[in-house]
Amino acid sequence: MNKKSIIETEQEIIDDFSLFDSWEDKYEYIIDLGKKLPLLEDQYKTEENKIKGCQSTVWLVASYRDGKVFFKADSDAVIVKGLVSMLITVLSGHQPDEIITAKLDFIREIGMFTHLAQTRSNGLLAMIKQMKNYAIAYKTIQEIEQKP
């Protein structure tokens, strides 16, 4: 089975959101995603994995297998966790280059991140940056390994 591209997954999320006609539906969907995101084992909830916002905390863990980057994350606030879950769905399991170049237009399209990303109230923006940083790091490893 071919994994969907980042843009395809983004489009699916945009399509899902276009079906909602009230803010309650949108938030219930995100809250549901947040609740469903597998809990991060306590061993990963370290200072090192912490992306600290002013209000809520996000923990992000990355791993690299078969040329692909995989993310796991958690947050102490459920709405942020739902948004984090969407970012993982979009970016996890892709090659470093795809992650580095991802424009993540869905963030703007669904209009749920704007308020959260612009205030200093959470680590969401920092989280996207951190995900890309992981991809850059793994790309470097990839390049070193591929050298003859």
Next chain:
Amino acid sequence: MKAPNSIPQVLDVTSIRNQFPILNRRVKEKPLVYLDNAATSQKPRSVIDAISDYYTNYNANIHRGIHTLAEEATMAYEASRHTAQEFIGAAFPEEIIFTRGTTEGINLVAYTWGRQHIIPGDEILISAMEHHSNIVPWQILCEEKDAVLKIIPVNDNGELSMDAYLELLNERTKLVSIVQVSNALGTVNPVKEMISAAHKAGARVLVDGAQSAVHLDIDVQDLDCDFFAFSAHKVYGPTGIGVLYGKKELLDSMPVFQGGGEMIKEVSFEKTTYNDLPYKYEAGTPNIADTIAFKTALDFVKEIGKASIREHENNLLDYATVQLQQIPGLRIIGEAREKVSLVSFVIKDIHPQDIGIILDNMGIAVRTGHHCTQPLMKRFGIPGTVRASFALYNTREEIDMLINGLQKAIKMLL
């Protein structure tokens, strides 16, 4: 004849609300319910107009020009100083230093009086409920001077332990810097008693009046505090302007803070002499428009009367407290006997930020988070709270909307 301040009149909230244009706006297609007054209060039309009037009719730099506009601007600016003096009961107008706000006032004292007087081994006493603005300047000073920062503990109700305070005071204590009203808990601290005890121990006292100035009658001479700092924007005035009060003889003997225009008497490359109070501490062209509008805000409060405002706000606080306590799993943080109209709470198993986001979608503005009091949140073992803070224009209906909003948020989030 003017009604004495002590007799509260029932507020005509409808007419007051009509004076605040922002209260007519809609947020997320719903009427705005603004319950974040402890962060900043909204501004009446008169304050907004005062800013516009200055720029429209008499914008000029102050104290220097001899032309008509400069004279009008200078007079309005200095009139604001007199109103601020009266507002906090200072003995002399030159004891009123205009600052950018409370934070700058505290920093001014730390950088001038602090650097002049604090020596290695000295102790500075603050409390566990201080805002970061009344922690960090003293940490910086203590680090520089090898002095020690001591903390007055807070009990489970959110009150300062007076026994612990008196024990902490000793001959090494040079300064007590204390918040009069906690921005996170609403607690009113017994600052008058604390000042008197500090003076007996030979310490100076700075009172952080950021939250108290709008709610309580302030009389710095009666309190006998050495410094008092507050901000205009929490008293229905503009942002970026505030007052540092200091006793005249103290301010006179303190070194200068920032150098520049206005604060000098004569400048030569060999030696510069400094201006008299209050200009000594007002370097550069000040925030003239907002200072002038600050007077309008203080006049607005005075005209309505703090006693009437307090009566209304206390009723809101009592009503909100009772209503909030009906919500299962809700715990109020800060149950001091004496509080201002501010209530902080947490709801079991829900992060405050999630509640804030849902309420925002219903047009309800509250503050969530640690309220710049991280050590205090740690003391209560919580990441933060939801804080609803009430002003003279808030109503019971708005509190009902908050309660409905919370019930809805809980249903969605749990």
